[in-house]
Amino acid sequence: MARVFRSSANLLCLILLQNYYGKSLQQESSNIVDFFEEESEIEIRYIFGKCEPPSSTKVVSSLQFHQFTHSDNKNPVATVLQLGKTHSMHRPALRRLTIAKILTLNVFDLTKCQATQISNSVHTLLKTSRYFHKANDHHIFILDNDQLNSLPIFDPPLIHVEKKVAIHIENDHIKFQTLCYFCNELDMRQTSSSMLTYSDKLTINKLLSRLFPVTKSTFHGRTFRVSCSTNVRVRISLRPKGDGTWILNPGVFEKLATHLIQKFNFTASLRHATGGGSTGKQLPNGTWQGSVGDVYNEDADIGLLGANSFERAQLVLSTKPFEYQSVVLVTGKHYQVLTWKLLSAPLGKNVWIALAACIVVAVLFIFLMQFFFKNFILKFFTYREKSKVRLWRNGKLVENILAAFFEQEIPDLKPKNFHELISSNYDWGLDWVGDIAYLVMKSSNQSVVQTVFRKMDIHRDSTLCLKEVIVRNYACITYTTLVDLISARNFSNVAKAILKESSFSMYTAAISLWLTKDSPLEPLFNDVIGQLVSQGFTIKFLDMFTSMMRKGRHVWEAALKKEGKKPPRILSEEQEAGIQPGAVKISWKKIQGAFLFGFVGLFVASVGFLWEFKKNVCNSVTELT
Secondary structure: OEEEEEEOOOOEEEEEEHHHOOOOOHHHHHHHHOOOOOOOEEEEEEEOOOOOOOOOOOOOOOEEEEEEOOOOOOOHHHHHHHHHHHHHHHOOOOOOOOOOOEEEEEEEEOOOOOHHHHHHHHHHHHHHOOOOOOOOEEEEEEEOHHHOOOOOOOOOOHHHOOEEEEEEEEOOEEEEEEEEOOOOOOOOOOOEEEEEEOOOOOOHHHHHHHHOOOOOOOOOOOEEEEEEOOOOOOOOOEEEOOOOOEEEOOOHHHHHHHHHHHHHOOEEEEEEOHHHHOOOEEOOOOOEEHHHHHHHOOOOOEEEEEEOOHHHHOOOEEOOOOEEEEEEEEEEOOOOOOOHHHHOOOOOHHHHHHHHHHHHHHHHHHHHHHHHHHHHHHHHOOOOOOOOOHHHHHHHHHHHHHHHHHOOOOOOOOOOOHHHHHOOOOEEEEEOOOOHHHHHHHOOOOHHHHHHHHHOEEEOOHHHHHHHHHHOOEEEEEEOOHHHHHHHHHOOHHHHHHEEEOOOOOEEEEEEEEEOOOOOHHHHHHHHHHHHHHOOHHHHHHHHHHHHHHHHHHHHHHHHHHOOOOOOOOOOHHHHOOOOOOOOOOOHHHHHHHHHHHHHHHHHHHHHHHHHHHHHHHHHHHHHO
């Protein structure tokens, strides 16, 4: 009869086959059933079994028992793969509208297999078979005496399985060896073992507590290998220590990493991700670099950090997003540059033609209107032949027409999206913060995105990309929240005010940590990250880091001023004022000619006005007198 033990807290079960030992646990059967809930689906896979299946499976009504026998001691690897394909159809489905969970027990009866066969079959089963690679599976191994130390249960990938138990049978003694990923306070590869016999007076609760210790929320100082995507410098960077190791520089994700390290009490062995600190890039030969490739190739336990994508999700597991980043356009605040080029440069040839045509039409309309009024309207009224205000009135009309054209507001020519960008006179570049934006634009099927991708510059330094925005008509394709960080560290307040983010977003990326598939670290990290995000600590970390960068710059500038030095500028004063390079700036030598012509024109206009006033007004007064 199958004996099933279950912990209601962790859904942990253990199967013992009675025909391995003479004494039974009949007196405990009534207590065992109480550990099951009717909502739970229990599925048992009996693998490599030499015993007949139990004649009765009345432990619970929802219990499903399937036996798969490896006969004739042939290739265990082929049997495992075939087993996974055959058994996939037997997996029960989740009940709807319930909180039911499927508990799957993989019972490995390895008493007929040799050590090498055990190693190959178990390794293949848990690493390559997608049917058994489930987070809710629990594994039980039944061993002979000489197999107790030969089974590679301490090596990857078995070490990544959180809930597992090895059972050693010798006569009527049963040795239960519990293998937990992080529940032992000593080295990770050690286990807590106990020799149990039927004569031991153990209750069900004590038995379960000894076989399946409660999962601890601490790693007891164990070391995890962490691959850091250091090309995302505004998010995470490393600095060397004297002993050859690396530590995190202050930053947004440094706060997250420090919080996780302190929360779970583990040591992080930091290293730069392959591919120059890449987040994740697939090479032409199909291999992956970056933190994604390091975690996938089992060279690292944790990848810090990266943006999720469909290709990456097939390789590694991502935690809950710590933040969301959108790809936006950053343009400069346009200033009017006072140069001689303003007389002609702002207007194209077609604009000049249209302006001349409008003036001609307006003048003709005015004279035709006067002709119409004079011949058809004013002949019925008495009026002077020469009006003293007629010439002045016509001039004011023309002046008002020209003023209405030139004094209108300058249109906002800054591009706000990719469609406006490719049709503008702007150049543009991509701020290379990780690889995801580059890969998304490269693989896009939209013609507009492809045009932007072909003509864009690549900036490995975010500061240089934003500098181009300030000094000329340039658009920087970058991520939100980065503008404040870069400007707080490198730019003055005047230059920072020039940078403007568009509301357009080409792509929104979920930024998270990388873990191996079915890693037991996922639920623990997800709980902590979920709490941080829901309580708004993501924004707080960002604000704290931005304020720290701005304060650090002010302290540095104050220290230089005390020494009688000026802080070096990334931008010149003229560039910060919005003057584009190559423009002809107005100097006094050039502007004095304009004043001379202005005074000459004012003198000629005054003489003409006085002559017109004498001719029209004074003569009229003389006639009246």
